[in-house]
Amino acid sequence: MNHSKIFFCLAVILLVLGLAGCGSEPVPTLEPTATEYTYPPPMNDPDEFAASILATPEEEVAAAPTEAPEAEPTEEVASEPQVDNCVECHTDQQMLIDTADPVAEVVSENEGEG
Amino acid sequence: MAPLEPWEKVLIDGETFLTNIHGTMACTNCHLGENDADKAIAHTEMIARPSEDPGTVCGSCHADISDVYPGSLHASQAGYWTTIDARNVPEDHPALEEMFGNHCASCHTTCGDCHVSQPASVGGGLIEGHVFNATPSLTRNCTACHGSRVGNEYMGKHEDIKADVHFRQGRMKCTDCHTAAEMHGDYATAGLTSEEPVHRYEGGQVPICTQCHATVGSADDAIQMHQMHGDKLSCQVCHSESYSSCDGCHVQTSEETGNPYFSTEGTYLTFFIGRNPLKSDERPYEYVTVRHIPVAPTSYSFYTDSEMANFDVLPTWAYATPHNIQRETPQNASCEACHGNADIFLTADKVKESEMVANQDVIVAEIPLPIEQLMAAIKPLPANHEFYASSLCLTCHTSGAEDTPQIPEGHAGYDQESCSTCHAMP
Numbered sequence: 001m002n003h004s005k006i007f008f009c010l011a012v013i014l015l016v017l018g019l020a021g022c023g024s025e026p027v028p029t030l031e032p033t034a035t036e037y038t039y040p041p042p043m044n045d046p047d048e049f050a051a052s053i054l055a056t057p058e059e060e061v062a063a064a065p066t067e068a069p070e071a072e073p074t075e076e077v078a079s080e081p082q083v084d085n086c087v088e089c090h091t092d093q094q095m096l097i098d099t100a101d102p103v104a105e106v107v108s109e110n111e112g113e114g
Numbered sequence: 115m116a117p118l119e120p121w122e123k124v125l126i127d128g129e130t131f132l133t134n135i136h137g138t139m140a141c142t143n144c145h146l147g148e149n150d151a152d153k154a155i156a157h158t159e160m161i162a163r164p165s166e167d168p169g170t171v172c173g174s175c176h177a178d179i180s181d182v183y184p185g186s187l188h189a190s191q192a193g194y195w196t197t198i199d200a201r202n203v204p205e206d207h208p209a210l211e212e213m214f215g216n217h218c219a220s221c222h223t224t225c226g227d228c229h230v231s232q233p234a235s236v237g238g239g240l241i242e243g244h245v246f247n248a249t250p251s252l253t254r255n256c257t258a259c260h261g262s263r264v265g266n267e268y269m270g271k272h273e274d275i276k277a278d279v280h281f282r283q284g285r286m287k288c289t290d291c292h293t294a295a296e297m298h299g300d301y302a303t304a305g306l307t308s309e310e311p312v313h314r315y316e317g318g319q320v321p322i323c324t325q326c327h328a329t330v331g332s333a334d335d336a337i338q339m340h341q342m343h344g345d346k347l348s349c350q351v352c353h354s355e356s357y358s359s360c361d362g363c364h365v366q367t368s369e370e371t372g373n374p375y376f377s378t379e380g381t382y383l384t385f386f387i388g389r390n391p392l393k394s395d396e397r398p399y400e401y402v403t404v405r406h407i408p409v410a411p412t413s414y415s416f417y418t419d420s421e422m423a424n425f426d427v428l429p430t431w432a433y434a435t436p437h438n439i440q441r442e443t444p445q446n447a448s449c450e451a452c453h454g455n456a457d458i459f460l461t462a463d464k465v466k467e468s469e470m471v472a473n474q475d476v477i478v479a480e481i482p483l484p485i486e487q488l489m490a491a492i493k494p495l496p497a498n499h500e501f502y503a504s505s506l507c508l509t510c511h512t513s514g515a516e517d518t519p520q521i522p523e524g525h526a527g528y529d530q531e532s533c534s535t536c537h538a539m540p
Contacts, residue, residue, distance in 0.1 A: 085151045086141035090244075091128035096121035099153055103120050109368050112378030113262045113360060 115232070115258055118239035123231075127243020136246050144171050163234065165225035172225045179298050180225075185310055186299025188223040193313040201409070201422040213417040216374035217365045221259065228255050228297070235259060249289050256288040262381070263358050263405075267438040272383060275355050278438045291321040307396065315433055318396040323349045339446065341532055348390070348402040350436055352446040356383040357436035363408035366416035378408050385445075387452070388460035388476040392433045404460055404476055405434040411468070426471040431460055454484030492536050493519075507533040 089095050131137040142149055147160030164171040173180030187193050198210055220235040227233040228250040231240050236258045241251060250256055257265030268288075270277025280286040289297075296304040301311060301320075308317030329335045331344050339352070362379030388404035390397060409430055411421040445451045445458055452458065459478040462470065470477075483491065508530050510518040 083151075084141065085149050085156055086145075086147070087126060087128065087132070088151075089153070089156075090124055090126040090141075093121060093125055096125060100120045106373070109371070109373060109375035110377065112363075112376075113358075113381045114363075114376060114378070 123239035131244045168225050182299045196312045201424050203423040206418045209417040252287045264437045345398045346400045348399045350403045353439045354436040355438050356385040359384040359406035360408035362410040386460040391429050391476050403434045404431040407432045429473045429476045430469045431473050431476045449485040453482045456481050
């Protein structure tokens with residue numbers, strides 16, 4: 001076997017190995033990127049909806065991005081949910097009865113049809 | 115309308131109202147006050163009826179309405195002052211302003227009085243737990259104020275008198291005829307010729323019956339009486355029944371309590387046809403229904419210490435549009451029901467002596483002739499007219515051509531097409 005044949009054989013072997021090496025690499029494919037969105041749950045229940053607009057959850061307030069990140073959350077926001085006292089009272093029949101001011105009975109002195 | 119308990123007046127329907135668009139706003143946005151658990155603090159500087167200032171509250175979203183509403187008769191009460199000022203002298207105006215504040219101003223109507231709560235003048239109280247109703251309730255809003263006349267007539271609350279056919283058979287609400295534009299004071303959109311009417315009958319008929327009954331009086335109208343009486347009679351003359359009249363309302367404050375009160379001398383049912391005191395292009399009728407309004411020369415004497423100086427400038431038997439419309443009524447049952455029947459006309463003998471001058475333009479001096487006399491008085495067409503078409507009558511009988519008799523003034527309501535209805539061809 002002469003040198004040229006030896007080189008030829010080596011070149012073929014190297015080529016085969018090289019192709020084999022390339023073939024083992026995974027072919028990159030475009031997989032859809034899953035983005036995790038968090039949708040608010042549907043609110044068919046009026047009470048739930050009402051509660052959502054009356055009280056702001058603590059976590060939501062704390063996680064909300066702010067333009068001035070250094071600002072400390074106030075105690076009011078961070079501590080307790082904001083309660084609409086007006087609605088709390090005016091949707092509670094018994095509370096309205098209990099807290100009603102005494103009403104002086106006014107006897108109409110009108111006579112005849114107005 | 116049954117009075118509401120105090121708690122009932124302010125109870126919010128948490129399920130319905132809070133899902134309403136208005137329920138998503140903070141209460142303090144409109145009512146001010148404080149969001150505090152302590153009632154006294156919460157109610158500090160609270161405004162119970164925020165739509166008293168419609169421009170600031172309601173107008174932030176409904177500016178198209180709040181801009182015009184102050185000019186509406188419901189808000190301005192201009193109709194009250196039109197008659198008060200007409201019957202009195204300027205010197206009495208300060209005293210009359212006090213009277214107005216005590217007895218009349220409570221009828222001023224806010225947005226909320228129609229769309230949120232019962233009117234304040236009848237004690238207020240939320241309707242449907244603070245839900246905002248685009249269409250006011252017939253009984254809890256409209257007739258809560260307009261009850262003793264319109265409400266009772268429309269819903270048939272007078273014994274032996276049926277409810278208005280539009281209610282009885284059509285179940286129509288007030289708002290089916292009285293549009294939002296009219297109620298909000300957008301009078302141009304509503305179709306009035308006056309953008310700022312000073313009383314409810316100024317500027318055209320809104321609503322007008324022919325909005326729905328479009329063929330009445332037209333060539334397509336198969337009802338002969340509509341053709342014959344055309345513009346001479348208001349619709350109510352033939353299609354309403356007895357309605358309320360009132361006498362002698364007096365206003366004053368109580369010696370015991372200091373509260374203002376009124377007393378009326380009497381309320382009774384009437385049906386009278388009078389001459390039209392508001393004749394205009396829009397209300398061209400010769401005859402209209404009239405009702406006695408409860409004014410008297412001494413109605414305000416408690417405040418002015420005098421009788422009304424100009425009491426006689428306006429009639430006490432006023433143009434009326436009773437709300438008890440029927441297709442068939444006693445007066446449209448036959449020709450004789452009106453013709454020759456003095457009972458249903460406002461003749462002088464039915465008017466108080468002290469009100470004779472005030473009603474001189476309304477009193478019917480001569481009732482329409484009995485039908486036999488009327489027909490006998492009608493001249494038949496001469497024999498040589500048989501070749502003329504009925505549409506040619508006015509050609510000679512308004513120009514005086516060939517000495518033809520001219521059309522009498524009393525014929526103003528008839529059109530050319532109707533001549534041969536009475537003046538029969540030979």
